[in-house]
Amino acid sequence: MTGSPAGSLAAFTVAPPVLRALASTEPSAEGSRLVRDIRRSKRLVLLRAVLDAAPGGRSGEAADHWALLEEAERHDPDAVRDVLHYPATGVWAEEALRRLHAPHGPAADLGHLGALAVAAALRAGIGFKATLKPVGGRLALPTLGLLRPARPGPLALTERSWDPDDPAALPLHALPGGRTALDDLDPYRAPGHARPAPVRAARRLTPKGHKRWDTQWAGALTLLERYDTARAGETGLLLRSVVPLSGGSRSSGATLPAAAGSVLARPQAPPALAATLVHEVQHGKLTALADVLTLHTADAAPRHWAPWRADPRPLEGLLHGAYAHLALAGYWQRAALYGARGAWAQHARTRAQVAAVLPVLHSHPQLTPTGREFTAAMAAAERAMDELPPPGDQHAVARRAVDRARRAWYAEHPELAPHEQG
Secondary structure, three states: OOOOOOOOHHHOOOOHHHHHHHHOOOOOHHHHHHHHHHHHHHHHHHHHHHHHHOOOHHHOHHHHHHHHHHHHHHHOHHHHHHHHOOHHHHHHHHHHHHHHHOOOOOOOOOHHHHHHHHHHHHHHOOOOEEEEOOEOOEEEEOOOEEEOOOOOOOEEEEOOOOOOOOOOEEEOEEOOOOOOEEOOOOOOOOOOOOOOHHHOEOOOOOHHHHHHHHHHHHHHHHHHHHHOHHHHHHHHHHOOEEEEEOOOOOOOEEOOHHHOOEEEEOOOOHHHHHHHHHHHHHHHHHHHHHOOOOOEOOOOOOOEOOOOOOOOEOHHHHHHHHHHHHHHHHHHHHHHHHOOOOHHHHHHHHHHHHHHHHHHHHOOOOEOHHHHHHHHHHHHHHHHHHHOOOOOOHHHHHHHHHHHHHHHHHHHOHHHHHHHHO
16 A cells, blocks of 8 residues: 555565574564564555456456545554454455455455455544445444444445444454454454364354453453563564454464464463463464565475374474474463462473474474574573573473373374484
8 A cells, every 4th residue: 555565575684683583482672573564564465466356456346445545544544554454354355365366166255345445444534435235234344343234235334334332333342451352253353264173263252251351361461461571562562353262162272374463262261361372472473474584395294293282293383383382481481480370380391392392393404594593593592491490300300201292102103203203
């Protein structure tokens, strides 16, 4: 869009100090800025691709919606940026582009571009007129919520069409303490074409469900700020929405690349939710970095042991898991130093798991030079934890437990042992 940063991911360079800071998982202003800039650039490239692939290109209905976005941007760039870079917008854009390029199958939901434009115009406070078609009796307005018109058919919209107190409006729920939304409304809050059972988004929550989330979220933020102020700040900067997982979800949390800046999570006690946020934010950071750097050239074959999983993992999955658990080991160490109950055991276990796989990662023949530098910095961050070890022999006990788990896993997967060990 006019006035937006360059839309080419190839233009990004990552200075060695920033790469090492990101590899350590420790929050830094430069690292957070880079992650946000990569996400924004990628989103603009994606949105431009949708506009170019839409029927009529830059002269059809999609172009009219884009023009409204540009007009809103001239009045309030921050509001428009928030709408365009909202996590669910990325899910819609990827799905729309996939359908526009597919020879068969469902048509792309290009009307949602109009919903983006209307949401941006409403937030920018400009006068406008637009007509959109609700889907299933609802019109989603990203970052705002849903409109439920009383009558079916196309809906005429103006700058007075959104009133959070109107019974026809269903506002997006804001979590306490920041800009993060609890998104149980946006139809694109999770990918619709690939929803494995462990990460299925929940339906709209009840007021009781919202209150439960408010309590747990506030408690988790309090713990993060108490134990690890830097990670609390990083979470606020990089996390725009939380999508509740359905009750049957087996996972405590997940991060989907299409929804950059979002975490799917189930309700949890504050200590567990704080750890989930630390873990999932790292996945988002590494995904952004991988958009501009090639860390390895390995395929997706699942052949590696990961102490935190029962199933074999591809190299990409092993790298992501080690990265997220390295951050958890640091978080639990700080929590333990503060006096959090059980934190030393959590730290020792998590650190031992990371230490067990870092040599495999760093010696992998398909790492690029950048990937080798990245994993070396991860290993340095893990070794630095020796400066503040847990009391007694907890670290040694945890290492022995991980080693037993490794031997048991290879006994069940003997066909993978030579590759891992050789």
